[in-house]
Amino acid sequence: MQDKKTKPEKTLVGKMQKRREKMADEKRYIIYYTFEKNEKIPVKIPESETKKDV
Amino acid sequence: MSELRWNPLMGEWLATATQRQDRTFLPPANFCPLCPTAPGGFPTEIPEATYDIVVFENRFPSLSPNPPAAAIEASELYPVRPAQGECEVIVYTPNHNSTLANEPVEQIYKLVQVWTDRFRELSQIEFIKYVFIFENKGEAIGVTLHHPHGQIYAYPFVPPRVARELQQSRLHQEKTGNCLLCDILTEEKNDGRRIVTENESFVAYIPFFARYPYELHIAAKRHLQDLTQFSEAEQLNLALILKQTLVAFDKLFNVSFPYMMVLHQQPSDGNNYDYYHFHLEFYPPMRTATKLKYLAGSESGAGMFINDTLAEEKAAELRGHIEPIVRQI
Helix, strand or coil, rough: CCCEEECCCCCCCCEEEEEECCCCCCCEEEEEEECCCCCCCCCCCCCCCCCECC | EEEEEECCCCCCEEEEEEHHHHHHCCCHHHHHCCCCCCCCCCCCCCCCCCEEEEECCCCCCCCECCCCCCCCCCCCCCEEEEEEEECCCCCCCCCCCCCCCCCCCHHHHHHHHHHHHHHHHCCCCCCCCCEEEEEEECCCCCCCCCCEEEEEECCCCHHHHHHHHHHHHHHHHEEEHHCCHHHHHHHHHHHCCEEEEEECCCEEECCCCCCCCCEEEECCCCCCCCCCCCHHHHHHHHHHHHHHHHHHHHHHHCCCCCCEEECCCCCCCCCCCCCCCCEEEEECCCCCCCCCCCCHHHHHHHHCCCCCCCCHHHHHHCCCCCCCEEEEE
């Protein structure tokens, strides 16, 4: 399971890749997901401006 | 100590997880375990900084793939079983101060893809019968870490609330030949008063039977059972309607709106659930800018919710904060 890379899948944000490793405790796994593209999807969207947490 | 104990009164399992009493509780931002480890900084759960989204096994799980044997003896009345399953944490972004509402739609779209991948992978594990994706957001809900993240519990059984929805859906189909949620969507759209927003693939609405003032459901227009059946356009449209509704939530009281967000999908136990219909549900605890909805005697002891508001009025209020999404293609 360690350092396993999967075949990328093509999507609108580029190909999704995942890399699976063991965590520092050598027991649990962690999976890093990365995508090829960081381009903006061509839509104009509203923004949240609030900061105060509840 | 972690085990599953059977509740014969309710006919359902509950998990004991005593190790969770010691889990990290609202640490200061510079000691957040979900931030990437800074050079020379204290070691967090995430040693690397170059990622879009990270998933890892929860350090304080309620369910684990290789659980210890149950610590207490079972009886005929009180069955006990090991707490087998998976508990994962999904970190939405390296940015500690963000929220899902603040993330660009590209990032939410990536999250939908990661949800899909996790559902697909965990569903293939033999002992997993239900993959439950959710987010608890805000101290009002009881979050212990502020860094934007969600969770996945992969259960060794179909949990009771979903089991009840499945049963109601099956009975409705047997009676009418129709999908229950498709009929709910038709009813909501015909009425219109509780619709908050919609796009080509999804409808967001406060249902007729909302238990919380701002309980919002987002349902797929196409009759789909889980994320793996979505087209690319549907994945993007889910991200868009999530962005739109999360921003509207934040604008309601000009606060980062607390909520529970849950995804209801078909079980992963190999049975046929063609009659079931994918949807998300939000349970926000706020009923006004300064008051919370509590689960008190009737809700907790009798199971009957009392909603102090009307879904029609709350939907109109939320609809007033929806800003249109303009496609630039």
